[in-house]
Amino acid sequence: MAANGTAEQEKNATMTRQTLYRRRRDTLVEWGENGKLVLVDCGAWRKFAIKPELLELLSLLDHPRSARDVHGAWASSSRPEDEVRRLLERLAEAGIVCRDAPEDDGPAPEADEAEARRDGAGEVPGPGGAPPGAGWTPYELAVHAQASRSGVPTRLRGTPPAARLLHPEALERIELPEDTAPPSRPLDRVLADRRSIRTYAPSPVPLPLLAALFARTARVRGYLPPLKYEQTQRAAPSGGARHSLELYLVAREVEGLAPGAYHYDPFGHALERLAPWSEELDDLQRRTLCVPMQEDQPPPAGLYLTSCAYRTGWKYQGMALSLIYRDTGCLMQTLSLAGTDIGLATCLTGRVESPMTPSFLRPYRDRLIHVGNMAIGLPAPISAAHRLVPLTADKEPERA
Missing domain, CATH: 3.90.930.60 (Outer Surface Protein A; domain 3)
Known part of the structure; x- marks a missing residue:
């Protein structure tokens, strides 16, 4: 034994x-x-x-x-x-x-x-059967x-963060025109026409088109009760109607607008001018737009999307970042579809900076996080190399 x-x-x-x-x-x-x-x-x-x-x-x-x-x-x-x-x-x-x-x-x-x-x-295979660690950290x-594990909303004690962010240091406030863009086309056509466009016509973007883009995608339509919770109604959905996202316009060539950096005020439908054009803004566009798009020529305009994260965290502590990313995707799709509808060429990029680098946002680095970008211009003719290859029922397209 x-x-x-x-x-x-x-x-x-x-x-x-x-x-x-x-x-x-x-x-x-x-x-x-x-x-x-x-x-x-x-x-x-x-x-x-x-x-x-x-x-x-x-x-x-x-x-x-x-x-x-x-x-x-x-x-x-x-x-x-x-x-x-x-x-x-x-x-x-x-x-x-x-x-x-x-x-x-x-x-x-x-x-x-x-x-x-x-x-x-x-190790257990990763999500979707991927090898462990493949693409995940x-x-x-x-x-x-x-x-x-934090799906239950819990309002924190104290006053909720304001739904409106204003920049008292702004150099100028520009009231935007009301929406004068052409009437919307059928949704199925807009969905079919939407695509990421990385090259643009050598023309400035008309300010009325930008104003229409902001009005149709981000403008505040009103408050949702109870008013003390600072919940607003806008075109894109947002978790708990918290709407933490703030849009910053980097305007290189916009007709009727001095080159520089601007904040869009969705309550007043106005732009707050934060900085004149500089090498810093040129570099910002190249890092957040040109490099991800693999293009040398910067777009006439671009959006630098940020989140006032505590607006969401106040109600959804523990899952705020996840909701912010989802809200960002909703707004990005809304911007992309609206841009397609009114004749703008757009391309979204996921390049994110942490911490944020723009000097015009330096006072807000403890309140805002960078969540994405969008290039904006007028469409240029599409080259044969970039034309869509349609699907056919009986034949797969040839791959180089």
Whole structure:
């Protein structure tokens, strides 16, 4: 009996020694509420109290290592190798580390059902069946997991943030004309015609068209009761009617408007001039528009979209960023469709700055975050290389 037990122990020791261990890619370390370190499993949104000694161990596991290798590298620990091996197995069972392929391709320890679903690297396949870590960072997973667990709106105490942002430092206020653009076309035609256009006619954008774009997409139609909650009605939907997004126009060539940076006031349908044209604005357009669009020629105008994040966070603490991104997508689509409808050429880009770089927004860096951009111009003739290739029922298009 004792001999059989010894043989079984030796077999298990051999199998375990062959196993490699690696820290899960989707784990982060943060400060807990008590000021102590907490390990966060971003994939399953679990939290573990963690001691500094264990943190040192996990730092050694950024690549697959055997228990013997870890024992030799763990300088601050006096644990014997067998104890290190048992600790690694406990961490693997808890899902904090992964078991990788054995060193000599021998049999790995038996896995439970969850482990059986893991890929060859020892981790559960990512969203959509993608390889673990493909296109995702632990931070993105953490934001997604947090948003999925904070779906109940909770109004915070105190006065809600104002729905209107004004710039008292503005150099000038320009009242915009009422919407004089052509009547809207049928929605199905606008949807069919919408596309991202990256090259523009060498002509300034008419100010009345820009005014119509703002009026049809972002202008405030009124307040929603109760008024004390600062909820407004606009064309694009927004979580809780919080409407945190603020539009800044970078005008290079707009007919009837001095080149420079402007803020759109959606309550008064007016532009607040914040800065004259400068090399800084030229560089801003090139970084946020030209580089993402892979174009050398900057557009006549562009939008720099920001969010007054606390407007959303006041009601949706814990999922504010997720809602802001969704609100941004809704507004971007609304802008793109309205631009198509009135004859503007537009292209949205996702290049985001953190922290924001424009000097005209320096006083607001603690209140605003940058969430996106849109190039605006008049459409140029489409070259053959950029024409749409229609789908056919009987033949796939040839691919170069």
